[in-house]
Amino acid sequence: MEFIDVRDVVFGYEADEEGKENKIVLKKLSLSINKGEFVALLGHNGSGKSTLAKMFNGILQPDEGQVTVCGMNTLDEDKLLDIRKKVGLVLQNPDNQLVASIVEEDVAFGPENLGIEPKEIRKRVDDALKAVDMYEYRGHAPHKLSGGQKQRVAIAGIIAMQPDCIVLDEPTAMLDPQGRKEVMDTIVKLNKEKNITIILITHYMDEAALADRLVVLDGGKILTDGTPKEVFSNVELLKKHSLDVPQSTELAHKLSSSGFKIGDTPLDVEECVEAIDKALKKK
Amino acid sequence: MSLLEVKNLSFTYGTGTAFEKKAVNDVSLSIEQGEFIGIIGHTGSGKSTFIQMLNGLIKPTEGQIFLDGKDIWENPKKIRKVRFKVGMVFQYPEYQLFEETVEKDIAFGPKNMGLKDDEIKERVASAAKFVDLKPELLKKSPFELSGGEKRRAAIAGVIAMDPDILILDEPTAGLDPRGRDVLLSQISSYHKSKNNTVLLVSHSMEDISRIADKILVMNKGNMFAFDETKKIFSKGEEIEKIGLQIPQITKIMIGLAKRGYKLPTDIYSVEQAVNEILRLQRV
Amino acid sequence: MLKEITLGQYFPGKSVLHKMDPRMKIILLTCYIVFIFLTKNYISLAIMAVSVLGVLTLSKVSPKLYFKSVKAIIFIVIFTSALNLFYGTGEPIWQWGVLKITQAGINTAVFVAVRIIALVLISSVLTYTTSPTDLTDGIEKLLKPLTVFHIQVHEIAMMMTIALRFIPTLLEETDKIMSAQKARGADFESGNFMNRIKALIPILVPLFVSAFRRAFDLAMAMESRCYHGGDGRTRMKVLKYSKYDFMALGVLTVIFVGVIVCNVMLPVTIRTGM
Numbered sequence: 154m155e156f157i158d159v160r161d162v163v164f165g166y167e168a169d170e171e172g173k174e175n176k177i178v179l180k181k182l183s184l185s186i187n188k189g190e191f192v193a194l195l196g197h198n199g200s201g202k203s204t205l206a207k208m209f210n211g212i213l214q215p216d217e218g219q220v221t222v223c224g225m226n227t228l229d230e231d232k233l234l235d236i237r238k239k240v241g242l243v244l245q246n247p248d249n250q251l252v253a254s255i256v257e258e259d260v261a262f263g264p265e266n267l268g269i270e271p272k273e274i275r276k277r278v279d280d281a282l283k284a285v286d287m288y289e290y291r292g293h294a295p296h297k298l299s300g301g302q303k304q305r306v307a308i309a310g311i312i313a314m315q316p317d318c319i320v321l322d323e324p325t326a327m328l329d330p331q332g333r334k335e336v337m338d339t340i341v342k343l344n345k346e347k348n349i350t351i352i353l354i355t356h357y358m359d360e361a362a363l364a365d366r367l368v369v370l371d372g373g374k375i376l377t378d379g380t381p382k383e384v385f386s387n388v389e390l391l392k393k394h395s396l397d398v399p400q401s402t403e404l405a406h407k408l409s410s411s412g413f414k415i416g417d418t419p420l421d422v423e424e425c426v427e428a429i430d431k432a433l434k435k436k
Numbered sequence: 437m438s439l440l441e442v443k444n445l446s447f448t449y450g451t452g453t454a455f456e457k458k459a460v461n462d463v464s465l466s467i468e469q470g471e472f473i474g475i476i477g478h479t480g481s482g483k484s485t486f487i488q489m490l491n492g493l494i495k496p497t498e499g500q501i502f503l504d505g506k507d508i509w510e511n512p513k514k515i516r517k518v519r520f521k522v523g524m525v526f527q528y529p530e531y532q533l534f535e536e537t538v539e540k541d542i543a544f545g546p547k548n549m550g551l552k553d554d555e556i557k558e559r560v561a562s563a564a565k566f567v568d569l570k571p572e573l574l575k576k577s578p579f580e581l582s583g584g585e586k587r588r589a590a591i592a593g594v595i596a597m598d599p600d601i602l603i604l605d606e607p608t609a610g611l612d613p614r615g616r617d618v619l620l621s622q623i624s625s626y627h628k629s630k631n632n633t634v635l636l637v638s639h640s641m642e643d644i645s646r647i648a649d650k651i652l653v654m655n656k657g658n659m660f661a662f663d664e665t666k667k668i669f670s671k672g673e674e675i676e677k678i679g680l681q682i683p684q685i686t687k688i689m690i691g692l693a694k695r696g697y698k699l700p701t702d703i704y705s706v707e708q709a710v711n712e713i714l715r716l717q718r719v
Numbered sequence: 720m721l722k723e724i725t726l727g728q729y730f731p732g733k734s735v736l737h738k739m740d741p742r743m744k745i746i747l748l749t750c751y752i753v754f755i756f757l758t759k760n761y762i763s764l765a766i767m768a769v770s771v772l773g774v775l776t777l778s779k780v781s782p783k784l785y786f787k788s789v790k791a792i793i794f795i796v797i798f799t800s801a802l803n804l805f806y807g808t809g810e811p812i813w814q815w816g817v818l819k820i821t822q823a824g825i826n827t828a829v830f831v832a833v834r835i836i837a838l839v840l841i842s843s844v845l846t847y848t849t850s851p852t853d854l855t856d857g858i859e860k861l862l863k864p865l866t867v868f869h870i871q872v873h874e875i876a877m878m879m880t881i882a883l884r885f886i887p888t889l890l891e892e893t894d895k896i897m898s899a900q901k902a903r904g905a906d907f908e909s910g911n912f913m914n915r916i917k918a919l920i921p922i923l924v925p926l927f928v929s930a931f932r933r934a935f936d937l938a939m940a941m942e943s944r945c946y947h948g949g950d951g952r953t954r955m956k957v958l959k960y961s962k963y964d965f966m967a968l969g970v971l972t973v974i975f976v977g978v979i980v981c982n983v984m985l986p987v988t989i990r991t992g993m
Contacts, residue, residue, distance in 0.1 A: 198584070198612045210943055234945055242943040249936035254852055254884045261955040263944040274955040296887040299479065310944065326610050329479045329639050330681045356612040359684075397613045400642075400684035400706055407710045413717050422684055426691035433697065433717060493898055516906060524902040531892075532899040534924035544921070548904030579928065593903060 156318065156350060157186040157209055157240070162218035164204055178204045180373040181218065188317065191344045191351045193364035193381075197395065198356070200370040206322040206354045210240040223317075238267065241311030243321040247303035247328070248296075256298075256306050257282065257291040263314040274313075281309040284347070285339050301332025305339055312343070318350035319343070325360065337363065358385075358399045362420040369396065386418040401425035408432075437505050438466035439633055440490070440522075440601060445499035447485050459485040461657040462499070467635075469600075472627050474644030474665075475637040477654030478679060483637055486654065487603050490635075491522040520549050523599030527606045529590030533578035538569070538589050541578050545597040556596075563596035564589075566626045568618075584615050588622075595626065602626075603635040608643060620647055642683040645669065645704035653680070670702035685709050729850050734779035735963050736848040741857030743964040744845055747971055751841050754975050755834050760988040763981035764833055770974045771837045780847045788843040789836055796835050803827040830989050851883040853958075860958055873949030881937070889930065896925050 164179040178201045186192055196202040207213040208220050211227035222240055225232040241263075244250055253259040257278050264274040282288040285305040295303060304324055311319055321340065325333040337360055344351045353364060361367050367384040369376040371394050377384050385391070385398050388406040392398075398406070401422055405415040408429070415432050419425035447460040460482040467473060477483040488494040490501060492508055492515040501508050508518045523545075526532070535541035539560055546556045564574060567588035573581060578589055591607065607623065608616040624647045627634045638644050644651060644665075651668040653660040655678045661668055668675070672686045689703045689712070699716060703709050731737070736744070751771075758764045775785055807824025814820070849857070859876035866872050897907070900921045907918050 197614055207939075212939055212943060234947065237943055237945050242940075244936060244940060246933075246936055248888055249933045250940040252881060252884060252937065252941060254880070255850075258852060258955070262941075262946075265953050265955060266945040266947065268951040268953050271953060271955055271957050274953065278955065294887070295884065296891070307940075314944065331479065331679075358613075395614045401688060403706050404685060404688065404709055404713075407706060408713060411710065411714055413714060422687045422691060425684075425688050426695070429688075429692060429713065430695055430697075488898070491902060493901060516901075516904060519902055519904055524899075526895065526899045526902070529899065531929055532896055532921075532925050534921045534928075544900075544905075545903040548906070597903065 155185040156188040156223065157352075158221045159184040159205070159208070160218050160220075162205075162208065162215040162220060164201075164208070164213065164216050178373050179215070182370075182373065182375060183218075184368065184375065184378075186318070186350065186352060188350055189344075189348050191341075191363070191365045192353070193361040193367050194352065194354045194370060195356065195358075195361050195367060195396070196370035196376075201373040202354045202370050203322055205370070206320050206352070207242070209318070209320045209352060210237050210242050212242065238314060239317045241314060241316040241319045243304070243307050243311060243319060243324050245323045245326050247300045247307060250307040250310070251295040251303060254294055255291075256287065256293050256295060259295065259306060260291075260309045260313050263310055267314065277313045277315070278309075281313040282306075284312055284343065285309045286335075299332060300328040301335040304328065304332065304336050308336070308339060308343075312349075316349070318352065320352040320354070322354045323356070324353075325355070325357065333357075333360075358397050358402075359421070362399055369394075371396075381420055382418045385420060405429070438502075439469040439504065440467040441502040441505075442466070442490075443500045443502070445486070445489060445496050445501065447482075447489060447494060448497045451497065458657050460489070460496075463659045464499075465652070465659065465662050467601075467633060469633055470631055472624075472634045472647060472649050473636070474648030474651045475635060475654065476639070476641060476644060476651060476680060477660075478656075480656070481654040482657040483654045484605065487524065487605060487635065487637060490601070490603065491524050492516075492518040493524075520597055521599055522601045522603065523594040523597050525591050525594045525602070525604045525607060527609050528587075529594075529607075530583065530586035533586060533590055533593075536577060537575055538564075538578050538581065539574040542574075542589060542593045542596050545593055549597060559596040559598065560592075563592040566595055566629075567592045567622055584611070587611075588619075598630075599632070601633045601635065603637070605637045606639065607636065608638070608640075616643065623647070639681075641675075641681065641686075641704070645683065653678075665704070666702050669704045672701055728784075728846060730780050730784070730847050731850070732779055732848065734777060734848065735967075736774070736778040736844060738961065739848075739963045739967060740958055740960050741849050741853040742861050742958060743960060743967060744849060745854075745857050745861060747967060748841060748845050750971065750975060752838060754978055755837050755841075757982065758830070758834075758978060759982045760985050762985055763978045764830060766974060766977050766981065768833055768837055770971075771841050774844055775840060778844050778848050780844075784847065785840055785843060788839055792835065792839055796832050799835070800828040800832045803831050826989050852880065853956075855879045855883065856954070856956065856958060871949075873952070877949075885930075885933065888933075889926065892929060893922060893926055896922050 160183050162179050162182045163177065165177040182205070194202045194205065204213060208215060208227065211233045214228055220227045222236045225236050227236060251259045252262050260278045260281055261274050264277050279288065282291055285308050287302060287305050287309060290298065290302065295306065298306065325336050328336065340351055340353065341363055343349045353360065355361055362381045364381060367381045368378045369384060376394060377387065377390065385402045388398055388403065399420055401419045401424060404425060405419050405428060409415050413432065415428050417428050419428045442463055442465050445460060445463045446458060449455065449457045449459055463486065475483050485494060489496050495509065503518065503521060508515065533541050535544060542560045542563055543556050546559045569585065569588050569592060573585060578586060581589060594602065604623065608619055611619060620643060623634065623636070636644065636648065648665055650662065650664055652662045653668065653675060660678060661671060669686060672682050672690055676682055683704055685706055686701065686704055689699055689709060690701045693699050693701050697716060699712055703712065755767055758767055804820060804824045805818055807821035807827060809821040809823045811819035811821050855876050859872055862872045905918060905921055
């Protein structure tokens with residue numbers, strides 16, 4: 154049984170009073186996520202990726218089709234609490250996820266909702282804050298933290314609930330480069346060290362390149378699904394859908410199409426330098 | 437005579453308290469009419485404080501700012517007029533929309549300037565055109581617009597004031613790559629067509645390198661460098677050392693140069709890199 | 720920097736008062752307020768005044784900060800006292816034309832002044848030594864019995880917590896909105912009253928819209944973290960009465976009894992209340 158199974162899901166927003174067209178955001182989409190995977194969902198604004206993100210934990214429910222988490226259907230209201238224990242959600246705006254005036258109290262919010270006994274909550278909060286490298290800020294007020302720090306606290310709040318999977322909906326979109334790095338390092342660490350399944354929704358290519366698996370959405374459908382190398386090597390397809398590739402990949406691709414063949418699809422600077430070096434030496 | 441001249445500009449927060457901090461330290465530079473200047477720096481580098489001094493929102497604790505040869509603080513009561521000449525678009529400008537219709541909101545600036553009704557109407561139409569805002573949207577409430585449309589409407593609101601200098605603070609923040617490309621090209625066309633002066637603050641050297649003639653690099657309140665784009669990129673490694681992210685393509689060229697290849701390192705676009713590497717390969 | 724203001728201002732510390740349970744502090748404050756107004760003669764007034772000063776000292780918070788809190792209401796105190804000073808009953812001790820000062824007037828003025836100042840000071844002790852979170856926790860626990868009357872105590876406490884959390888954030892946002900509108904030529908300084916009120920619309924509308932947006936996001940985040948109301952909810956921080964609480968209760972009971980004894984045994988200088 155797959156960990157998360159999305160089957161033939163259709164989702165649309167209704168026409169509003171002004172008669173704006175009925176918009177179908179997800180068009181019979183199917184996707185399976187396996188335990189321990191680090192999946193990146195890539196796509197434009199409007200591709201349906203944010204909508205899909207909110208379906209994994211039942212915040213949004215499909216109009217047609219179904220989403221199941223460990224066999225539990227998100228349409229089943231009785232199961233929603235259990236589903237959300239397994240699948241956590243981190244949103245884009247760092248500020249609007251923090252509930253309490255003190256960091257450690259915010260991290261405790263989730264476990265408190267689950268009725269966990271106080272001593273255990275304390276332990277979970279401390280462990281979660283240490284996992285995101287924010288333990289020394291446990292007594293601080295959230296509004297004084299940087300964007301990257303706030304997002305890490307939000308992630309800690311989810312980890313404290315000990316989920317199997319964390320869905321992150323464009324978690325770095327509002328952060329500066331420093332903040333983006335902090336959050337991405339944390340996410341990779343959680344996947345590699347704690348084996349937490351990660352579903353990362355993003356439009357940054359360099360972030361998507363860090364994943365094990367890349368699913369590209371366009372117009373409510375899956376455009377392509379594969380490893381980052383597989384997906385990014387298809388530069389033409391991506392460009393046709395107004396999507397970008399990392400500069401490293403683009404350089405290799407443009408050189409190859411100009412007659413200077415670069416083997417392999419480099420995803421980052423080191424790989425690109427290595428590949429070009431090799432190609433130049435081959436002559 | 438330069439359009440804008442900054443002499444020994446400094447700003448200190450919390451003078452006399454335990455929290456005293458020099459946000460901007462002794463910055464001097466001149467900006468000529470028609471230039472397109474990119475401003476880059478960390479969070480905390482002083483760039484936000486710096487630009488807010490240019491339009492009189494923040495009063496410098498030391499130093500002077502000369503607009504068209506006149507000190508902008510000569511007559512503090514008239515400081516509002518400076519803001520008509522030096523327009524500023526803040527980050528996430530869509531959060532400042534408030535009027536009943538998009539048209540009225542864009543007209544807010546021109547109205548404050550005391551312009552006549554027909555001139556205001558013209559300004560609104562012209563500004564909307566620059567940001568590709570369809571005429572049908574003008575009669576709608578700003579809150580009915582999509583995220584991208586809202587941002588463009590907010591930017592139009594400042595463009596409608598027809599400032600001599602337009603300052604934009606991270607106008608592409610939170611946008612996906614396609615949205616970012618579209619907005620940057622709109623700003624570029626606006627600049628070319630009006631032939632006014634534009635200052636664009638960004639975290640992304642990739643974005644800035646595409647459209648700016650000159651780049652100002654701020655670091656810890658100080659002016660680290662202010663020069664033509666290509667010359668700034670020749671300082672690529674130094675800029676990395678102060679913690680800023682240089683484009684992948686620049687890093688790749690530096691990486692190859694380090695491996696002994698005779699390649700220029702002041703490269704900041706994929707096209708430039710392709711040309712240089714192909715040239716080397718043919719040799 | 721508007722964001723430096725914290726509601727009621729809390730100053731962390733290690734004094735006896737900081738270590739007390741917030742519930743006891745709230746209960747004792749309530750009793751204090753009642754007893755301040757039960758004083759009927761100078762002796763009992765002095766007992767209360769001295770005890771308030773004692774509590775202030777125990778809190779180890781800088782006297783300058785207490786002075787600040789009094790400074791805020793000093794005009795009200797002077798005004799009300801002066802009013803009472805010149806409007807007493809009985810034989811005038813001093814007279815100058817229409818203005819006359821009587822013994823009763825002096826008594827009332829003194830009592831009014833001391834009571835108001837004591838009230839402000841003792842209330843400040845609560846906010847200075849109790850974190851906003853502890854305060855809301857304390858109030859929630861104390862009001863819990865009211866759930867019998869179908870009053871949603873938990874939800875009210877949750878609202879207070881969230882409000883406290885977002886006040887600095889919203890203040891910061893107000894700053895930003897003001898700057899942005901000023902950059903478009905908005906003028907918040909000049910003009911008559913009506914103009915200034917109208918000038919607030921470009922700030923209030925975006926602020927409200929933003930607040931609703933935040934609320935929407937926050938609700939989604941809370942639901943994702945399995946929030947489902949107060950049922951079955953535990954708390955990481957468990958409030959527990961300690962020896963400090965019982966000591967404080969003991970000492971203050973003695974003082975309050977003392978006040979009652981003074982009222983009964985000694986002549987009454989002033990009627991209860993104002």
